[in-house]
Amino acid sequence: MFLSVTLALLTGFLNTLKLFVLTLVFSLPLGLLISFGSMKNLRILKYPVKFFIWIIRGTPLMLQLLVIYYGPGIILKHNIWGSGDSGRFTAALVAFVINYSCYFSEIYRGGIQSIPVGQYEAGQVLGLTKRQIFFKIILLQVIKRIIPPMSNEIITLTKDTSLARIIAVYEVIWEGQSFIKSAGIIWPLFYTGAFYLIFSGLLTLLFGYAEKKLGYFQTK
Amino acid sequence: MILEVKNLKKSFGNTEVLKDISFSMEKGDVLSIIGSSGSGKTTLLRCLNFLETPDEGVIKVNEETLFDPALSSSMSEKEIRNKRLHFGLVFQSFNLFPQYTALENVCLAPSLLAKENPSMDVSGLSDLAMGLLEQMGLSAKADNYPHELSGGQQQRVAIARALALNPDILCFDEPTSALDPELTGEVLRVIRELADKNTTMIIVTHEMSFARDVSDRAIFMDGGVIVEEGPSKQVIDDPKMERTKQFLSYYK
Known part of the structure; x- marks a missing residue:
């Protein structure tokens, strides 16, 4: 029994991991773009972006999942997500990417705006381009500063992936819960908790390592 | 003439920070700019280094026009960068990359x-x-x-x-204002060595005796205009204008 539960949960957790990794792959860069939009001195860009962030951060992720999955089919009379498991997974991924990009964008914005203007000016008077200033001087300082809030958000993401079950993405908790019906046992549910604990433990170690790695310099 | 600044003007909103600044420098000259906070010294340096865009006026280095208002709107980032390289700037707060x-x-x-x-x-x-x-x-x-x-x-x-x-001209924006007297000494010493090697420099400073000893010429600014200009010993030890005398009396 233990073995078959472990195998079932592993299958579910693989889906959880896939959602987690792909969400990060897309939302980390997209969040940076959104943060640039929210900082631009261009009203026609800045205010719509800020409005969008407000909507996404101000409504439950659960609601966004439902709207993104069912919305197109009902409004456009056409299921844009494709059928079956992969269609539901894609819809869940899109919802997660949009949601997390917005949260990340605010973390980036805080980090970028906390870098003293003197760092940009020093780069400018040395004849560097805006691009060089951002990538060679500013970015690493921003990364160092945002590791603590980022690690918070990313650990939250591991657990938020469980929300995808609302549109029947078979992640680990779904698998664990199925044993209540099929075998009348509750312990597989506790077992799923262990998966999350171990994974977030690993992430904590990873972020601790990154923080230490960047400890060789100090920002003002 | 290595540097020629003519009729430079700069406002922030309704505040005129630089009213009509003209001066010039020869190669190898050290020029000190003194004056109270808010007199426009730092803004002047920032205009030379393209950190601020002047509203009016002309900046020429080695006879090449780096800035005039007609030029400024059409300059690409690359052009501005190349022009900037005529100047170097040392900040009050160092701004090293950590x-x-x-x-x-x-x-x-x-x-x-x-x-x-x-x-x-x-x-x-x-x-x-x-x-x-x-x-x-x-x-x-x-x-x-x-x-x-x-x-x-x-x-x-x-x-x-x-x-x-x-750079053709090295600018210092109050290079020792963030330092205690002991550390000030070591920074002033290297600037003095640069002066001895005929480095062309513009130094905004509140260190009067240093300005007098190291620089060839001095400018006293107040309220966005140049009140007095001349050999540094004369401007600092024996100023002609009432406002300069009043300002320097605080250093005695």
């Missing part, structure tokens, strides 16, 4: 510029940078990060960093 060692701070800009112009020779770059750090008395600190250095050492790295691009 993630790079002293040596890397000095090398960063020249090596990035060299990447864009493959014709530039980079083989001697680290020797050049080491030489500059040595000149600043910092050869032992080349591999230290800024937070491991004292304020005076950081400012000296910043001076080496500015010199690495070999």
Whole structure:
């Protein structure tokens, strides 16, 4: 029994991991773009972006999942997500990417705006381009500063992936819960908790390592 | 004439910070700009370094017009960058890049510029940078990060960093205002050595005796205009204008 539960949960957790990794792959860069939009001195860009962030951060992720999955089919009379498991997974991924990009964008914005203007000016008077200033001087300082809030958000993401079950993405908790019906046992549910604990433990170690790695310099 | 500034004007909103600034410099000159806070000294330096765009006026270096209002709107980022390189600027707050060692701070800009112009020779770059750090008395600190250095050492790295691009005119914006008297001394000493090597420099400073001893000429600014200009000994020891006398009386 233990073995078959472990195998079932592993299958579910693989889906959880896939959602987690792909969400990060897309939302980390997209969040940076959104943060640039929210900082631009261009009203026609800045205010719509800020409005969008407000909507996404101000409504439950659960609601966004439902709207993104069912919305197109009902409004456009056409299921844009494709059928079956992969269609539901894609819809869940899109919802997660949009949601997390917005949260990340605010973390980036805080980090970028906390870098003293003197760092940009020093780069400018040395004849560097805006691009060089951002990538060679500013970015690493921003990364160092945002590791603590980022690690918070990313650990939250591991657990938020469980929300995808609302549109029947078979992640680990779904698998664990199925044993209540099929075998009348509750312990597989506790077992799923262990998966999350171990994974977030690993992430904590990873972020601790990154923080230490960047400890060789100090920002003002 | 290495630098010629004519009728420079700059306002922030309704505040006129520079009202009508004209002056010139010869190669090898050291010019001190003195005056109370808010007199426009720093804004003037920032205009020369293209950190601010003047509203009116002309800036020429070696007869080449770097700025006039007709030019400014059509200048590309690349053009502005090239023009900037005529000037170097040392900030009051050092602004070293914290993630790079002293040596890397000095090398960063020249090596990035060299990447864009493959014709530039980079083989001697680290020797050049080491030489500059040595000149600043910092050869032992080349591999230290800024937070491991004292304020005076950081400012000296910043001076080496500015010199690495070999600017025509090196500007200092109150280079010792963030330092205690002991550290001030070591920074002033290296600026003095640069003056002895005929480096063309503009120094905004509140160190009056230093300004008098090191610079050839001095400008006293007040309220966005040049009140008095002349040989530094005369301006600082024997000012002609009432406002200059009043300002300098606080230093006696």
